[in-house]
């Protein structure tokens with residue numbers, strides 16, 4: 001299994017051409033430790049997705065000044081990216097969408113990949129929907145297909161943009177645990193609006209603040225994830241909410 005490596009991100013400035021007046025991000029520094037989960041929170045529109053898109057090599061529409069160091073390795077080909085939109089292909093079945101990486105390489109589906117994909121679909125509760133098409137699924141089901149697709153890819157770096165947002169509370173909890181188990185050894189960057197999710201899953205947590213935004217690392221979290229929802233976790237959530245609340249004025 002490919003092990004995740006550390007990434008260091010420095011953004012001097014990131015600006016979209018339509019927002020000439022001021023950058024979206026400025027003087028932002030983040031360290032993603034190898035094989036750990038980093039959670040990123042921040043008000044809507046502060047630039048979280050832009051960071052993920054930059055790491056995934058998909059930020060062609062913005063002006064960027066900064067530096068990304070990836071522990072001596074290239075990022076290209078090493079990243080699995082679960083975007084906010086599920087990006088399922090409507091003409092492919094659920095199973096083929098999960099196996100899209102192999103399909104895109106022009107290979108026919110191997111028995112091994114098919115078996116892994118079906119096992120993942122079982123784990124996300126969609127085994128009996130494997131032959132259906134995306135239009136027949138609910139938003140939460142589509143999100144679970146996208147999650148299975150991400151989990152199937154053997155990439156050392158995993159970027160996830162609100163992967164659990166469309167799920168009911170019980171399913172969300174279950175799939176957080178599943179993802180945490182299956183992504184052991186990967187370097188994960190998870191964008192979320194949910195302080196509880198960040199506290200449960202993050203080895204470290206960044207909160208984005210300011211306009212233009214920069215990122216602030218929460219002080220020592222003391223314990224390793226996945227964390228129980230105990231008194232200490234509740235305090236941390238309150239602290240995060242207060243910091244996010246400050247951003248809303």
Ligand SMILES: Nc1ncnc2c1ncn2[C@@H]1O[C@H](COP(=O)(O)OP(=O)(O)OP(=O)(O)O)[C@@H](O)[C@H]1O
Nearest residue numbers: 016018024042043044045046047048049050051061
């Ligand atoms: N292609 C683009 N062209 C112009 N502006 C853009 C583009 N993409 C994003 N923006 C703007 O840049 C800012 C940051 O967007 P981004 O999607 O990174 O924020 P976000 O923190 O992920 O938001 P959310 O939490 O709502 O998903 C927003 O003001 C957005 O309107």
